[in-house]
Amino acid sequence: MDHLYSRNFWSPDDSACSFLLGHFDGGSKTADAVLAFYKERMAIEQEYAKRLCTLSRKIDLGKHELTGSLKSSLDVLAQETQQLGNSHYSQANKLATDVYNPLTEYAAERKNKGKILDSGLSKLMKHKRNLESKVELARKKYEAHWVKVNNYKTQQILMDETEAYRTQMKVNKLMDQMSEARDDYRGLVNEYNNMLNVWKNEWFSACENLQSMEEEKIKFLKANIWEYANIVSSTCISDDQSCENIRLSLEKCSYRADITSFVEEFKTGNTMSSPVNFIDYARGDVPQRKGGIQTVDLTSIPKITQQREQLGRKKIPPPKPTQEQQMQFDLIDRREETFKQLQEQAQLEASQLRSTGAQTTSEPSSNLVFSEYSDGTEASSSHEDDFKQSKQESTYSNPLLHSLVSDKPTESSRLKKFNIFGKTEKPVNPLEAYLSDLQLGGNGDMSKFRDSMQISDESKQENNEIRAPSFTFSRNNSVRKSKSSTTLKGKFVNHANLPSRSSEGFPVLKYCRAQYSYNASIEQELSFKKRDILMILHQQPDGWWFAENINTGKSGLAPSNYLVDM
Template sequence: GRDERGSEVVINRLHQGAQSCEELMRFYKERIALEEEYSRRLEAISRRSIGTYETGNLREAFETLRGETEQMAKSHSNQAKKLQNDSLKTLSSFSSTFVANRQPVEHSVEKIRKSKQAMNSTVLRLKERYQAETTKLNTLIAQESLLLGREQDKNRQKIHLQQELVSEVRQEYQISVKKLQELQATWIDEWRLSSAKLQEMEVSRIDFLLANIWEYTNSVSSSCVNDDAACETVRKSLEQCNAQQEIDLFVQKFGTGREIYTTEPFVDYLNGESDGQFRPRVVNTLSSETRSSSDKTLLQPQTAPPLISKKDTDVIMAPSNEDPLRATLEDLKHGGNGDMHRLKEMLNDTDPSQRRSRMSEVPDFRSSGSSQTTTGTTRILTRPKSMIEDLEQYQQQEAQKRNAKRSSFHSGIRSQSRSSINIPAKLSNNGLPMVTRNGKRVLKHAKALFDFSATIDGELTFKEGDVLSVLHMQEDGWWECERIANGAVGLAPYNYLETI
């Protein structure tokens, strides 16, 4: 290019190529440091104990995970060494050779280029001088015709001297131009050879970098493949694990089971009893159905608890696995409602033999109203629907008796509460009155957790969030309360309330 600027660009490009090699070497060094640090940390965690308390295949899976992590640590350590030898060292060696080969060519080209530039400057300087001296000579010649006598003679002497000077400058200018032309030819030959060498060096640099980075990526990729193979080994070990098998192995190893034994009994040493007379026995057995049912119960939304009745305090019915009909009849004998739906299904059974065998235990409520069963006699019902109607009528009668008994019981509580001693009105710590509107003493205050509607006279209707004053607490679970909002007084189930 003009003024040989193209050579400067090419040589500068080679300098930039050397800087690229330096940058890539710094990249490799940092990556090697990361691989070494990663390897050390993997090795550290692979030495830690994991799954110490596991058994069976799960313990083997933990051991596989630890072992494969150790192998990954070794793999990354080897990866760091491979990058050090195959990538970094080869690149460093090439970079040194590249700089060493570039410098002689660069110096030779630079020397000729500077000589040419100096000669070109000389030519330009002589050219300007030759032009100036020639202009001065032409001016003296033009004045020749205007001068006379001595002035004309002096002018001729000046013209003669100027002609000699112009001739001298002209000769120097010609010699400089010739030398510049010779240097130009030398420069062209030298630059042709140098540019070919520089281009060859640049091509070799690019090819080397491509191959070097390609080798680096292959090395890193192989490390990733090794990591994936290690993870696949761990996955295969996990496929051998099964939750139920692990639980069974745990049970076999530690001797646990599903049986629930009786609690420690009372041993009356005073009456001669000894520890050997009482042995633990199984009272219940847990099963998967029991656990799932319990879990399902925990997931159900919170609902209002069952009401408390006088019957609940007198009779506690334990769960039974006996015949459903027998359980229903036993419940009826003790004043319960029974499972009429199941009873109807059994009475409408299409199999006569089953109906006869089951109805042998049904009491004759129609004859005397007694709840006692007739033993040793098989009573065959020819009209099941009539029996159902009698049972429903009996159930209604028993419910009316219980309601009347509860109403009488609640009336006694109210009469007892009315005889309470009146005390001066005062407020509790939470700002609620400690006496009712009628002057009765308040034991404590409670907040309603659920809505409750009275079913018989004497019970108190309230809504969730209402504040009640507790006046009297009975052992059957019914509390006499006053609703602060409207002053209504009545009985409320305690499990619907929360003390505040």
């Protein structure tokens, strides 16, 4: 993206300058339009919140009900309406502080920069036009004197000595005037050519500044609208689909693509007016009817040469995004179609495990894989309960965690245990039931969803106690140790010594070694160090693999670009 504007926006006249400055003003008007949109949206949210709060206080729903569950339900309806109004009040305030105010400051700063740039270029263009007009007048004056001298010399041929002498006196006087006009013309031509070099440098700097401010505008508006979408989506689940459409459109926004397409469609060329040639009529030079043009060579601009020398001495690498910023761009919600495909694949793998597990005899493991894929059908620790509770409470208010949940659609079927009594149970997936309720026109009550999750966990725990009363399962601090960790403490590992199944009995797809160290930023991820060996249990299409660290015995999601196959 180096020098795209300065390479493509030159013109023999001032049309390129006027066009780019007009495009800059259009960008400022775009920022003002977004500000007006935010202001109207905040007014709508405040009015909506005000009417909701008034509605909850104005109408006493349980007034005519003395007691009973209906009265309690009506009271809850009034309380939730009040809470909904307060939530929209909070959203309006957050839009003002996190979206509207920053954009207001940016728009004001952009306008100030534009005024300074426009003022300097306007003065320079005015001076350039004045010099052009002066050069043209001086040329015409010099040409007129030269025509008169030639006419007098032609007439002298037909005159007698007396008249020829008088004519020669006039010619000598005109020659002095022509010499003075010639010197004035030459001086103005030199001054104009020097001014042309100054204009070339100044317009190059202006093009660089305009491109930089255009990039800044696109990136700022992208981040600002993204923040707006996050605020709106955190208020109501029903608005999530429209906010997802906004995110998908913003993902395709790139200041690089925008500027490149803009240049390809509206570029004015790479030519400018060439320096004015001195026309020496005394030597028989003939003036050109039209002014010449030249192709702009950026290497001839002194400022470009200085920048190249500075970059040659010291090259500063571009800033890299932080790990949190990269996750926010990478972890995007998956579609319901992907959810069903991965769930069917996991159910097929689980059925294969049951068929092979019936032919082998082994002790049930007391170490459970505590990750997003675990079902919680065995014993659960307090840490696991805290994790599920925090997950339920934050999934629909935090778009990032919502993306993480959508990335693991096989949670209910990935790690099903074998039934030692030969009975197959099909537990109800609360999340799947919640989604089905929404598709059938239900309201997807989140309180029922959390209650069903809790009831499902309790029923699974009771069934496990009935099926296997003689077995006790425990987990210390939600950390399990792999049975093979004690045999892999050397630096070099023999493939024959690597286990073919995980500590929970699931088949290993392949083995990978960590190229870099990675620290988990959320609870569902797996931390590992450089050169650790990981057993890959499931490969997701988004690049996050479910793995078990042989050295530590922990399991979770690991980024595939940190791993290399063994």
